[in-house]
Amino acid sequence: MRLVNSLINITSRFNKQNLTGIGLTGLRNFRHFFLVNTHSYSTLTKIDFSKSVPKIKGKMHTKLTTEERGTVLAALLNEGWKVLENRDAIYKEFLFKDFNQAFGFMSRVALLSEKMDHHPEWFNVYNKVQITLSSHDVSGLSGRDVKLANFMEEVVKSIKA
Incomplete structure (x- = not known):
């Protein structure tokens, strides 16, 4: 909760719009709309991430089958994600313009991760995540991993647009 409050304080300090009406209820419902800082701290954009994330019926908390992997991982593999050989996981390295952009990306992902109660293993040095x-x-890949990876791709596109 502290992270959410800190991000609200940071966002509203730099935002020209009035964010008072958003409150925590708005943040709890952000699976449909998520506020994304696109170019600078003064510009916020609404992105509808619910349309970009493929639906996996009933498979959010179960391990993906071989057949499901073929369909849901194809787009991620085209985006540069790799299936790890030594464990049932996917991996990607993101490069950003600078540390602020990398940290902004991680902050946005952290909000959804907390809501999903599904946290990535990540490592950050300067502009690399x-x-x-x-x-x-x-003990392996689930629909939550796919959903989070697709969300990350949308955030990266919004940052680099």
């Missing part, structure tokens, strides 16, 4: 996604509760 390395991410490994796997679900410990099912």
